[in-house]
Amino acid sequence: MNALYQFLAKYYHWLLFVALEGISITLLFQFNYYQNSIWLTTANSAVGRAIDWQQQALRYIHLGDVNKALMQRNILLQQNNRILAEEIAQLTHDSTLSERRQKAQLEGIRLIPARVTTNSVMHRDNLMTINVGSLDGVEPEMGVISGTGVVGIVYMTSSHYSIVLPLLNSRSNISCRLRGTDYPGSLKWDGSNPLYATLDNIPRHARFKIGDIVETSGYSVVFPPGLFMGKIDKVENSDDGLSYKLRVHLSIDFARLQDVCVVAQDFQAEVRELEQRADSLLER
Amino acid sequence: MFPQFLRRLFWLVLLVVAQMVIFNYIHLFGYATPLVYVYFLLLFPLGTSRWSILLWGFVCGFLCDVVSLSLGMGAASMTLVAFVQPLLLKIMVQKDAPEDLQPGLRTMGFWSYTNYTAILTALFCLCYFLLQAFTFNHAKDLAIACGSSWLLTFVLCMVFEGLRDHKTSELT
Numbered sequence: 375m376n377a378l379y380q381f382l383a384k385y386y387h388w389l390l391f392v393a394l395e396g397i398s399i400t401l402l403f404q405f406n407y408y409q410n411s412i413w414l415t416t417a418n419s420a421v422g423r424a425i426d427w428q429q430q431a432l433r434y435i436h437l438g439d440v441n442k443a444l445m446q447r448n449i450l451l452q453q454n455n456r457i458l459a460e461e462i463a464q465l466t467h468d469s470t471l472s473e474r475r476q477k478a479q480l481e482g483i484r485l486i487p488a489r490v491t492t493n494s495v496m497h498r499d500n501l502m503t504i505n506v507g508s509l510d511g512v513e514p515e516m517g518v519i520s521g522t523g524v525v526g527i528v529y530m531t532s533s534h535y536s537i538v539l540p541l542l543n544s545r546s547n548i549s550c551r552l553r554g555t556d557y558p559g560s561l562k563w564d565g566s567n568p569l570y571a572t573l574d575n576i577p578r579h580a581r582f583k584i585g586d587i588v589e590t591s592g593y594s595v596v597f598p599p600g601l602f603m604g605k606i607d608k609v610e611n612s613d614d615g616l617s618y619k620l621r622v623h624l625s626i627d628f629a630r631l632q633d634v635c636v637v638a639q640d641f642q643a644e645v646r647e648l649e650q651r652a653d654s655l656l657e658r
Numbered sequence: 659m660f661p662q663f664l665r666r667l668f669w670l671v672l673l674v675v676a677q678m679v680i681f682n683y684i685h686l687f688g689y690a691t692p693l694v695y696v697y698f699l700l701l702f703p704l705g706t707s708r709w710s711i712l713l714w715g716f717v718c719g720f721l722c723d724v725v726s727l728s729l730g731m732g733a734a735s736m737t738l739v740a741f742v743q744p745l746l747l748k749i750m751v752q753k754d755a756p757e758d759l760q761p762g763l764r765t766m767g768f769w770s771y772t773n774y775t776a777i778l779t780a781l782f783c784l785c786y787f788l789l790q791a792f793t794f795n796h797a798k799d800l801a802i803a804c805g806s807s808w809l810l811t812f813v814l815c816m817v818f819e820g821l822r823d824h825k826t827s828e829l830t
Binding site for chain 2: 386387390391394395397398399400401402403404405406408409412413
């Protein structure tokens with residue numbers, strides 16, 4: 375305490391000087407608008423900058439927590455992105471022109487979604503197995519389609535699985551026509567290239583060109599008319615020379631086929647029974 | 659003691675009134691304004707207590723501020739000069755000078771007193787005009803106003819000192 379008194383006694387003029395200057399400066403800012411405004415502006419700017427530095431320092435200190443939160447957010451967004459990408463892929467797939475045409479054509483028809491469990495394209499008589507059966511409402515001779523075209527016809531069923539006779543089978547024969555005309559023909563696979571099939575019996579007076587679309591004719595209860603089959607790739611004369619034989623580039627890549635639908639028409643059984651009765655009457 | 663107080667009061671009133679009535683209205687070339695009341699602090703003899711000089715300087719500056727409507731500027735500047743004056747005076751006078759040496763042309767010599775006056779008036783003008791401008795945005799104008807005012811103040815202080823010295827010599 376004594377040392378403090380001695381210090382004050384020795385340097386009192388410093389304290390007095392500081393006090394008087396403090397009073398003077400206070401008076402200056404208190405009674406002079408110009409200096410006061412500049413002081414306030416400068417002080418505000420300085421305080422603002424100091425707060426900014428403090429905030430920057432705090433942000434830097436908290437970067438670890440921010441990084442953790444961002445990482446979690448990033449993982450969450452990646453998951454969302456994957457889910458959305460899958461949904462978009464499905465929606466985009468379903469919205470192709472062929473798909474939309476098929477949807478329009480398949481109105482009033484029940485579609486049973488199925489997944490291909492076994493498949494082959496290497497043999498002459500290929501077969502395909504799908505994971506729906508009689509318990510799902512699948513019956514023999516029902517049509518099977520995919521998002522891009524016709525796949526084949528159900529050959530036999532069990533409770534939970536069905537065997538499909540795809541287009542890539544020598545016994546397969548699907549009634550087709552050229553889009554925009556009513557000239558029918560039958561589409562068969564020649565057993566060589568799984569991407570191409572042959573459409574026979576197109577009359578020589580029919581007008582068409584390479585690239586024209588081949589679709590189902592609707593002359594059976596298996597497939598409704600207008601289902602996309604493929605495009606004309608090459609035109610040849612038939613063996614007897616009376617008609618054209620068209621090589622058709624199929625719309626479906628059977629080797630990569632995974633998701634299909636079974637076409638169940640309400641009156642298919644009734645029509646088939648009627649046809650059988652008519653056949654039996656004719657046989658008599 | 660009491661006559662000394664009255665003498666200081668006389669100089670204080672004289673300089674403040676002179677500043678208020680005459681010198682506040684002088685603006686040579688729009689820049690130079692004499693601030694002659696700083697002469698009051700040049701009169702304090704060696705050995706005067708520091709607190710006394712500080713208080714007298716502050717009061718003088720404050721009064722001039724009141725009459726000049728520039729509160730704070732003169733008080734702060736005069737307080738600064740009052741703080742520096744004893745130190746400068748001790749440096750300017752010879753070591754064997756008497757403890758109660760009255761600063762003046764006769765006691766200090768022309769050059770010492772001229773330097774003493776020039777430094778203190780320059781310090782005062784610099785502080786005053788810096789506080790008045792409060793920014794360096796117009797540094798050129800500030801320098802001209804400060805320099806010209808300092809020159810005018812310095813000349814007037816030397817004139818005052820010459821007159822005072824002349825009167826003192828007549829009395830003695």
